[in-house]
Amino acid sequence: MTEVLLAVVAGALIGLSLGALGGGGSILAVPVLVALGQGPAQATTGSLVVVAMTSLAGAVTAHRAGNVLLARGLTFGLVATGGAVAGARAASAVPEPVLLAAFAVLMLVVGGLLAVRQWRARHAGPADRGARRAVLDDPIITFSPTFACQCPRALKVLVTATAVGLLTGFLGVGGGFVVVPALLIALTLPLDLAAGTSLVVITITSSVALAARAGSTPAPDWSLVAALTVAAALAAVAGARLADRVDTRRLSAALTGLVLAVAAYTAATALPALV
Template identity: 40%
Template sequence: MSVLLLALVAGAVVGLALGALGGGGSVLAVPALIHLLDFTPAAATTASLMIVTATSATALFSHATSGHVRWKTGALFAAAGILPAVAAATLAAHLPEAVLTTAFAAIAGLAALAMLRKPSADQKPRPPRPTRAAGAGAGLGAVTGFLGVGGGFLAVPTLISVLGLRMRAAVGTSLLVITVNSLAALVARTDGSTPLDWAVVAPFTGAATLGAWDGKRLATKLSGSALQRAFAVVLLAVAACMLADAVT
């Protein structure tokens, strides 16, 4: 299979995940860029942030038109994570790649298990507290910068378990968080020291953007609990793959 076709297929899958699940874009994009498209881990994380920033912004618009974005909660959550994201991205540049890969796998696995243990995502929501939103947002921002991911794979479980949003609202709101956090982490990483293959990154991003619209349509056909289980299964699979890569 040609590199261009691989980039288009992988991009479509990433966009579908972001549009339907409100996260999972980076945890799918990073392994795809490394294992399918021969990017280095450093180049893959930078390229992933670019791809996810563009794709999540597109998906955010789609979900916002359906009223599934909690703007005040999401804005506070995202704003609290900007500085931690930049600081953590700076720290990550000085750590071994194996450490980052192992941390990536561990956090994804823990988030998946938390999602599987939660009651139905259609449960009655409770009003989120501003202090909780800010604290959770700061923690997520740090993880975003440290691992070079958009953070949606953690934002959705956090918005459900800590802030009490329903699954559909968590999906839409997480896209706002991903867009802001990815952009902040990208600014911290884009220093020109990591060259990118734009012949791969550009079609990957285009396919992901289109896939996000299809993901939004898919999400409307599934229940919140079904989306939550699907999200957890994707996370477990990615965590297993990344952990295997770190120990081999």
């Protein structure tokens, strides 16, 4: 009973983070499930259930608030599915301590990239911000009136989406601490739209990775997963509404701090098991 109550509290925090920031779901879900007695493989599988359902709830709310670029999110998510399947199949062949260590390294890298990007955004001039907005409004591929392709940007989307899919399938990380930076880098979206659009991508990649993992990894405790999922999905709706009222610079700082903090915790957990 105590474990279920802890799962509900943790689920609420996961949902608020995922709904408001477009990230934090997986990096909180995996350590929480491990702390509640699940193995790393069980935790990464369970986290996909939590994140897929929570992202779906948050995506609907974010779309109603106008913070989702649906077509770009669907395209990015569908491109990422190939990597998600390959990553999920590879995960079953890797020792669990290695999964946790890889998880920690990934978060440290992403946290560093976010910190650098945040610093650059603070020092960007009005001309730089205007140029980024122009790129956002400019389609990558058009078919009418004639076919046109910005192939370097299209290649960047292909490579980035495939990498996101691989990480989702391999580490069970459907969350936006991977997807939001990917959208910021590949599609040059402002943070508010990246956070909302990432929820569409996360829903697709997490669902595909979960299906690919079926039968190949140990099943988690489904009662804990259900408690996390219900609490997180309800909190994600509130988080998505909160995102529409909060300064995006504060959201960016919160996302960076969250990624780095959990990276340090996960690294401290994983390293002793590798020695």
